[in-house]
Amino acid sequence: MAYRYRCGECGFSTRWTTESEAEDRSTAHYADRHPQLVPGGSVEINRKNLETVGCLPMIGIALLLLLITASCQR
Numbered sequence: 902m903a904y905r906y907r908c909g910e911c912g913f914s915t916r917w918t919t920e921s922e923a924e925d926r927s928t929a930h931y932a933d934r935h936p937q938l939v940p941g942g943s944v945e946i947n948r949k950n951l952e953t954v955g956c957l958p959m960i961g962i963a964l965l966l967l968l969i970t971a972s973c974q975r
């Protein structure tokens with residue numbers, strides 16, 4: 902899954918990355934831009950992209966099995 906932190910104080914958001922890196926970037930942003938505030942904001946989780954990638958080999962295997970089944974029946 903990809904994570905992205907969005908700043909609660911301004912329009913800043915990190916790029917899509919790992920959870921720990923997004924958290925590091927968010928903390929660094931607060932230290933740089935809002936040093937007087939406790940780090941906050943919201944986290945966005947993107948699971949769509951990785952699910953699509955994860956499905957592709959399954960579709961490939963399914964098609965291959967269909968092809969083998971079809972050629973065996975002849």
Ligand SMILES: [Zn+2]
Nearest residue numbers: 908910911913
């Ligand atoms: Zn900010």
